[in-house]
Amino acid sequence: MLLGIDVGGTFTDAVVLRQGEVVAQAKRATTHDDVLQCVLAALDAVLQPGMAQELERVVISSTIVTNALTEGSLPPAFLVIIAGPGMNVKGHLPVTPYYMSGYVDHRGKITANIDWSRHHELLRRKGSGVCAVSGKFSVRNPQLEYQAEHELKKCGYSKVFLGSELSGELNFVRRSNSAYFSAQVYELFTRFCKRVERALAERGIRAPVHILKADGGTLPLEAALQQPVEAVFTGPAASVLGIEALCAPAVNSISLDVGGTTTDIAFWENGLPLMARKGATVAGYPTAVRAFHMRSIGIGGDSRLHKTENGYVVGPEREGPAAAVGGSIATLSDALITAGYVHFGDEERAQAAIADLGGEPQREARKIVAAAVEQIKTTIREMLDEWAKQPVYTVNDVIKGTEFIPQQLIGVGGGAPGLIRALGEAMALPVDIPAGAMVANAIGAAVARPTLSAGLRADTTDGYYIIPEGGKRESLPRRFNKQAAEELLASWLREQTAQWQLPDQETELISYEHFHTVHGYYETGDIYSLRMQLKPGILYKVSGREVSF
Numbered sequence: 001m002l003l004g005i006d007v008g009g010t011f012t013d014a015v016v017l018r019q020g021e022v023v024a025q026a027k028r029a030t031t032h033d034d035v036l037q038c039v040l041a042a043l044d045a046v047l048q049p050g051m052a053q054e055l056e057r058v059v060i061s062s063t064i065v066t067n068a069l070t071e072g073s074l075p076p077a078f079l080v081i082i083a084g085p086g087m088n089v090k091g092h093l094p095v096t097p098y099y100m101s102g103y104v105d106h107r108g109k110i111t112a113n114i115d116w117s118r119h120h121e122l123l124r125r126k127g128s129g130v131c132a133v134s135g136k137f138s139v140r141n142p143q144l145e146y147q148a149e150h151e152l153k154k155c156g157y158s159k160v161f162l163g164s165e166l167s168g169e170l171n172f173v174r175r176s177n178s179a180y181f182s183a184q185v186y187e188l189f190t191r192f193c194k195r196v197e198r199a200l201a202e203r204g205i206r207a208p209v210h211i212l213k214a215d216g217g218t219l220p221l222e223a224a225l226q227q228p229v230e231a232v233f234t235g236p237a238a239s240v241l242g243i244e245a246l247c248a249p250a251v252n253s254i255s256l257d258v259g260g261t262t263t264d265i266a267f268w269e270n271g272l273p274l275m276a277r278k279g280a281t282v283a284g285y286p287t288a289v290r291a292f293h294m295r296s297i298g299i300g301g302d303s304r305l306h307k308t309e310n311g312y313v314v315g316p317e318r319e320g321p322a323a324a325v326g327g328s329i330a331t332l333s334d335a336l337i338t339a340g341y342v343h344f345g346d347e348e349r350a351q352a353a354i355a356d357l358g359g360e361p362q363r364e365a366r367k368i369v370a371a372a373v374e375q376i377k378t379t380i381r382e383m384l385d386e387w388a389k390q391p392v393y394t395v396n397d398v399i400k401g402t403e404f405i406p407q408q409l410i411g412v413g414g415g416a417p418g419l420i421r422a423l424g425e426a427m428a429l430p431v432d433i434p435a436g437a438m439v440a441n442a443i444g445a446a447v448a449r450p451t452l453s454a455g456l457r458a459d460t461t462d463g464y465y466i467i468p469e470g471g472k473r474e475s476l477p478r479r480f481n482k483q484a485a486e487e488l489l490a491s492w493l494r495e496q497t498a499q500w501q502l503p504d505q506e507t508e509l510i511s512y513e514h515f516h517t518v519h520g521y522y523e524t525g526d527i528y529s530l531r532m533q534l535k536p537g538i539l540y541k542v543s544g545r546e547v548s549f
Helices: 035-046 064-071 143-154 172-202 228-247 332-338 347-355 361-388 395-400 416-427 437-447 482-499
Strands: 002-007 011-018 021-029 057-062 078-082 110-112 130-135 159-162 209-212 218-220 253-258 263-269 294-297 303-308 311-318 408-412 453-459 464-467 472-475 507-519 522-534
Touching (some): 002 172, 002 228, 011 437, 057 172, 057 437, 064 172, 064 294, 078 172, 130 172, 172 228, 209 228, 228 253, 228 263, 253 416, 303 332, 453 482
Parallel strands (some): 130 159
Antiparallel strands (some): 011 021, 209 218, 253 263, 507 522
């Protein structure tokens, strides 16, 4: 049996699955001050006597980190970059970084060492907590990052995230942002993981615990703590996998997971979710995190309402539940109830809360719903435009084009029934809300496959290869070619699989580049660059069932 737990900003869901069937499911209010409490409540609702010992694996997903970044509630982290000459990163990073001297060139050669005499102020710094270091071309030689890490730990930083270990790809800005966000969310993510571990231990669960990643794969808890930026979109990824397990769409679709705090939007084509070709965008900044092509917008059922001279703005703050279920202020759910899109809780309290905003309740409620729908439509238009502007890579793309034309909406999550219905009317698209939609995230987490990914770069002129994620740099074997490169990287992934006690599974090539090096008029060697991963996805389809919470 498999256990999936999704800790959302408003509700915590749990499901137990056996061979594609839902054995038990539950939804409980998330207790932000003590996550242990809501996880225990959800576990107690789904675990029957003796079931804890039968569990083969537990997978956790959460929007805790996503919501914290969306709401801007986390303090900034200290970021050191080793940029070298030729690049201005101003405006491309979430904070103003500390610029460190030194430079690694595009071939991985250190052309300028760090001049520590220029950094007396940094060396005297009394640091604490977590920080990040990222160097240009560090994926080809991470030595300067290692030196900076050593000195920062001497200053008092307990944990230093390195850009080269989080991504083996070249994009310096994306790597730097990945390192920064890992540092920023690390303490929050660590506290969350420890509380979940404690909750599972208190209920006698000894099965391996995994965290869902942004690309839909899972990592053992210990490994996930080494790259917490992967947890930024773990909640949104869970909804995508849940839809794939419950009702993978046959036509081009847009899925929306409507929670209490955020709505996660993804695109589907040929029954599969579209992947972001360059990596996820976090808080408006590009990262190297491999993820689905999706966005999280700060609109949910419990979103606070702001009345302005020009109408209403919905979210991104959440200050409590809807008035209909005991909250103290009007929320989007109260507007949906008053406008007749959904029916739950105390409808008179919902109408009274909307009336307190001024004006006739039904009319104001319709304005609020229209404002929320327009905010979501704006995000969808931005996503469609972003997808259409991506480079064309294949002959099929040239012939057919890359324009994405949606044909239906799919809604999951507790807030989906009302909001998706209103959005469907506005976009003139049919709406599908599958059985099991209320706990789709927990289902998606439960059936996610374990996965790992890594990159390899080989330079036959200099005779070495490097796997940045493992800090591995070794001499090349004789007669090196693409097949040898794939075998080396696949072998390293298998070693990591064994180390983390993951099941053996198929690897796939994510990207590959090969070009010749030329000195003077002659070819002197080859450079190979590739990325592989244990293939993510779902273990099996699931038959959901309707239930009222």
